[in-house]
Amino acid sequence: MLKTKIYLDNAATTKISDRVFNAMLPYLKEQYGNPSSIYTLGREASIAATNARSKCAELLNAKPSEIYFTSGGSESDNWAIRSVAQSMKEKGKNHIVTSAFEHHAVLHTLQELEKKGFDITYLPVYSNGVVKAEDVKDAITDKTALVTVMYANNEIGTVQPIREIGAICREKNVLFHTDAVQAAPHIHIDVQADNIDLLSISGHKLHAPKGVGLLYCRRGIKLNPLISGGGQERGLRAGTENLAGIVGLAEAMAAANETMDATNERHKKFAEQIYNAVMKIERVHFNGDLEKRIPSTVNFSFEGVEGESLLLQLDLQGIAASSGSACTSGSLDPSHVLLALGLTHEVAHGSLRISMSDYTTQEEIDKLLEVLPVIIEKLRSMSPLWERIIKENKQ
């Protein structure tokens, strides 16, 4: 039925690139050794893991001993926050500062800690979706154990003032974690310059496979043992390494580092085209900040339109995107990110996120912009909410 398949949901997941796939392939087949084994096959596996760790560390300007491979972003976020919370609680610190629109891997972990007696400050993100560094400064008390603020938001792509927040945390002697899952494919991250103590990355957002990620944890910060067993990941996360995944992650991070400047330029151009075309539609809102952003992700809300219907209509045209509508989240409320920007429920239900990758082409963007206004028009023509909006507007 579908002639084209246009994938514009790269903030959800990405396809494995040929380069990553080829780098991984030997470790799925001939090089299947266990890195803990003493013979050649095992030693070669161990060398591959060591090289991957060094490569990841180098790209982040960290030391190899500060890199812990995990199953992905959620695990890294959980591990980092729980570890710091526990060791800080022992020092009488029970306050954590975060933003109102973190990923659920962070928010739900913090909500659990809240039940265990932690006080959490959820900083406002304002209508443009950017945290103010001075708000972080004001929120820190002598009880503050940790500040955790995401690098780039997953739904609207806004980039947070990480370096400034990190500097404030250093000055106040508070640990700083950032979920860099969405930033890693698009931003050159330097944990030293950015004053980051702990950082989470997920492989499948940057053309590596699902099920692999990493946690950077600055030397001297204590991580709790996560899985008991063998001595892998410096005795903290037991289990034979996901070697192919680890090799894939390192290759993907290296590839992203090489291509991101050129890709960002292309995305910037595409995002501008999308913005100019979409903003011509009546009663549409751009969600986020025009400047402080990764150009790959753009988010709009269309009044009088429900997001899931919009996605299904796009799907009928062979286009995959996503929405923050309640219908797609499986809950009663639309996206907490959009609500944090101050959008009403009604407007948040009509949101559309378009997220690009290295593979996104001009033809795909043209096709999107050709069908999108037609779909909006079609859905509005059968929407009693749109009818009401128009009527109220005329009065």
Add this chain to the structure above:
Amino acid sequence: MVYSEKVMEHFSNPHNVGEIENADGVGEVGNAKCGDIMKMYLKIDNGVITDVKFKTFGCGAAIATSSIATDMIKGQPLSEALKLTNKAVVEALDGLPPVKLHCSVLAEQAVKAAIADYYRKNGMNDEADKLDVHCDDCECCH
């Protein structure tokens, strides 16, 4: 979450979309805050629904349930239309994902609300009051 082919069929090409001018009964249920509103228009002659149209703001299931519900009551006497249950709507669509069952409730309620409106317009307030239409907050049908 996977929609049946029947749901996708009705979503892609919904039946009876639109409005009826000078409709004999109009019912609107749902709430924009919860993400779905259904509005149903009825033309009624001698107690029979001779025409029906709908407008829906909502997800794929909301549009599909509206579409099939209008098919199911078109040409039916009011007494039959009032027997339409959300269960029948779900069955006619070859099932709905559990999180979408509320949409079928909304469709049933929209039909009832439109018929209640017809009763009221014709001075049959007692009949209208008997219809249990109460779908304007998110919790009721979700």
